[in-house]
């Protein structure tokens with residue numbers, strides 16, 4: 001029997017998962033690596049440590065499964081997105097630490113781009129808003145701040161890549177320099193509608209074309225691994241959120257997933273048409289499957305604080321000892337008692353985009369208890385997700401049939417029931433929650449014929465629990481309008 005190996009290179013840890021022919025995860029290994037904070041707002045990773053941890057956990061996972069490289073049919077890679085690495089093509093040495101997606105150092109570059117009137121061109125071509133989040137300005141910063149880098153880049157001596165590119169370069173011992181369309185769509189350098197690096201965007205960001213990886217589909221053999229994984233084809237790549245969308249089998253237009261982690265990422269498949277957003281969402285490439293022609297797109301919205309509000313109840317307010325206790329506490333009251341918690345601790349993301357918003361608890365009366373606050377915290381997660389879904393529906397014209405969920409806080413049944421109630425559609429939790437890793441392994445599996453079709457993959461996706469909406473439309477409307485009022489109190493708080 002052969003297996004698939006998923007390399008899941010995340011923001012705080014590198015993970016490797018071995019998956020069998022029933023789509024079941026049979027072994028997992030994980031290693032955290034160093035977060036480097038050189039200044040407030042700056043976040044870096046050491047690319048060599050990322051590589052060492054990733055190849056280390058790959059070996060561990062194979063060991064735990066009791067298999068070796070010859071038992072692996074294909075490798076799929078999924079990764080933290082937007083994080084930028086620049087390295088020397090000859091030596092393979094990074095010229096600097098990787099600049100992580102969370103890093104805000106290039107905000108002034110973005111302000112200047114906006115002042116120069118580039119916003120509509122950038123959004124029209126890349127589907128993104130101008131923001132320090134994306135890779136393009138990070139590459140520009142490296143070229144302008146590492147001594148000699150721009151000259152070296154102009155001479156064609158340097159390579160740029162997101163983490164997928166970097167890992168494949170290392171896995172193939174410098175032979176292959178590629179990325180996939182989903183990762184490329186997060187750089188602000190790609191025209192997502194023709195899937196090509198764009199001269200106008202490259203000029204706006206002052207990044208030489210010679211540094212860029214070749215843009216490939218998300219499911220094809222890019223090359224063979226060397227070293228401890230010698231001979232194994234690397235056959236799937238997707239950015240983490242797109243990979244989760246695929247792992248949740250949201251492969252048809254109008255299907256959507258939401259991941260409830262620290263924050264939340266909701267993606268809706270919009271099929272082979274990229275849908276420009278009128279409601280401040282991102283238009284992004286979901287994936288392209290080689291041999292199936294067309295690029296597929298998604299609308300994406302992110303909420304900064306969802307599961308993290310539960311961490312705050314635990315570590316800040318200390319009203320619970322462990323995250324799962326929030327459900328028991330919230331369940332001791334029948335409703336929120338009129339209390340709303342807007343967790344705008346770091347401003348508000350999509351669709352509000354208000355960096356000046358701050359957290360608020362409103363509607364307090366003398367009857368309010370900690371249980372009401374716990375309940376309001378969970379409900380605040382669900383309202384934020386509902387606000388994004390509303391924007392997606394407005395942009396796409398698609399009425400969602402169900403929302404598929406994953407991530408740590410999706411374990412919370414009270415939250416999932418309230419989510420279904422407030423959305424008015426079923427919320428579906430799969431029994432395999434390793435959706436991010438599964439997605440990239442599944443993309444790889446199709447490229448090597450390990451699994452043959454989307455139908456076969458979908459047969460491995462099973463439901464743990466479906467939460468049916470039970471709330472009346474009147475009640476939903478009343479709660480939503482009170483939530484909107486609460487949002488209004490939180491917006492524009494600091495200057």
Ligand code: ADP
Nearest residue numbers: 261262307308310311323324407408409411412
């Ligand atoms: P990340 O990948 O962002 O680290 P995870 O998917 O591991 O996140 O989820 C962790 C988050 O989920 C934490 O913010 C935690 O507070 C929250 N969480 C975990 N279990 C529960 C629960 N039972 N109810 C509510 N939130 C939870």
